[in-house]
Amino acid sequence: MVRIRLRRQGAKKQPTYRVVVADQRAPRDGRIVENLGFFNPRTEPETIQIDVERARYWLGVGAVPSLAVERLLKSTGAYEAAPAAAAG
Numbered sequence: 001m002v003r004i005r006l007r008r009q010g011a012k013k014q015p016t017y018r019v020v021v022a023d024q025r026a027p028r029d030g031r032i033v034e035n036l037g038f039f040n041p042r043t044e045p046e047t048i049q050i051d052v053e054r055a056r057y058w059l060g061v062g063a064v065p066s067l068a069v070e071r072l073l074k075s076t077g078a079y080e081a082a083p084a085a086a087a088g
Contacts, residue, residue, distance in 0.1 A: 004058055004065040004073075006039065007032065016040045019050055019069055021058050034058070039072055052078040 001024045006017040008029060017039045020032040036058070037050035055078040059065070065073055073079035 002033065002058070002061075002063040004036065004055065004063050004069045006066065006068055009038075014042065016042070019055075019072065021063055048072055048076060050076050050078060052076060 002021060003024050004019065004021050005028075007020045007022075008015055009018055010016040019036045019039060021034045021036060022030070022032045026032070034054065036054050037048070039049075040047040050072065055073055055076075059073075059079070065079070070079060
């Protein structure tokens, strides 16, 4: 199954995350299919930049977001507009 999830970047105790599409069986920081954007929780307010068009595409073809990514997609407006998101 394909998932949209976070991939950790950054130094020790200074995380930033990339929002990526990856196979569910791949390690957290392993092989990815596509990079959709990034998320920095250390700024005030949090910095979120996601390619909404590509996120909608992946949701439309059946990719399942993790709980954290689902929250980020809702805040950017990409989750409500996806037709498969209501069923998943």
